Amino acid sequence: MSDAKISALPSSTTPLAGTEVLPIVQSGATKKTSVESVLTSVQPSGTANGVVYLNGSKVATSGSSLKFDGAKLDIANSPATNSTAIVVSGTTTSFNRIRMTNTSADARFGIEGSTNAQAASGSLAYSTLIGSHANYPLQFVSNGAVRATLDTSGNFGIGTSAPASSAGYTSLTLNNTTSGYLVLQTNGVTTSDWYVSGGAAATIRGVEKPLSLQATGANYITASTNSIERVRIESSGDVKINTGNLVIGTSGKGIDFSADGQAAGMTSELLDDYEEGTWTPTQGSGLTVIGDFSSSGVYTKIGRQVTVLYTLSATVSMSATGVVELFAGLPYVGAGVSGFGAGTNASGDLIYHFQVNSSSGFLEGGNITATPNLYGSITYLTT
DSSP states (O other): OOOOOGGGSOOOOSSOOSOOEEEEEETTEEEEEEHHHHHHSBOSEEEETTEEEESSBOOOSTTOSEEEOSSEEEESSSOOOSSSEEEEOOOTTSOEEEEEEOSSOEEEEEEOOSSTTSSSTTOOTTOEEEEESSSSOEEEEETTEEEEEEOTTSOEEESOSSOOOBTTBOOEEEOOSSEEEEEEEETTEEEEEEEEETTOOOEEEESSSOOOOOOOTTOOEEEEETTEEEEEEOTTSOEEEOSSOOOOOSTTOOEEOTTSOOOTTOOOOEEOOEEEEEEOOEEOTTOEEESOEEEEEEEEEETTEEEEEEEEEEEEEEEEESSOEEEEOOSSOEEEEEEEEEEEOTTOOEEEEEEEETTEEEEOSSEEEEEEEEEEEEEEEEO
8 A cells, every 4th residue: 555645545435345444543553453343343422223322332234133224213133024113122021112201201112021010010911011100191192182091090081181080999081071971882782871961860771782780699789879878779689778768750650569479350460559648528418517517537548448537526416317428528539339437426436337439428327316526437449
């Protein structure tokens, strides 16, 4: 090689083969080295395989663990094969992840190794993991807007960045300006949905299939309002109403006893009414009253059966003879001659029998001698 300035030398042919020889000064002496040695030695900065590095080693393309070919970034034991990808791979025992951090947050996406809970508390072997590893929520975005939020306590909200939370519970919150809607499907067919629409009452429906509420074993089902248990279905099948009443909301409906045995002439097994109240008997056309007349009464109605109690009073006396009307104004009209009763005088003596005919009580026969008070009861059927 002739003596010449470097600037006067002809340009080399590229790309270099790596076997070319370069002079270097090492420990005060001029020595030679190859281009390949320079490319694979520790350098303060530069690029290797298209990846910029600082204070690292330049490595040869073959067998490297970090490559960038303009479309794929490969951090792996094998090269990326997808058209555009970031590939992270390792042994089956280790967990691998992509991590993004700033001064507060820590987001990670990765695959758990062959042992549980390496990458995150509670993770399962070989599971795919995505989430926040700092005390900040994980949010899901579509079309530039947050659609769902998983907070740091495990509460999940759709349509809200602040899922509902309650001590001791993990919640699923569905929120919308007008309604919330949870749909359950089987093979694309809606079998059940839960929804609240326009501020109305919450509704659970069986849509294409029956809706079933179940408790297994010795467990029971409860219904509560205002944090108070109102109804319980025991594992034995008994239904217990803890507070409030069982209210039949439709006239003509009630408790059906059709599961019981029936007589040959049975026409109904529906108990559809119960009622208690007061009534005021009026003076019958056959009751002779001397002085002022007054009266009072109470009744109980069970289904079609009515039982009445009454008191008839006169300031002087009352009397009657024969088959005559003693009082009228029964709380329910009788179904023809449909009941019988008995009465006593002021001394408690059983002095007469009578029957119901329509809305009146009739003396069956005999005499009621003068007495200031009459007391009686009668049970009859209404229409």
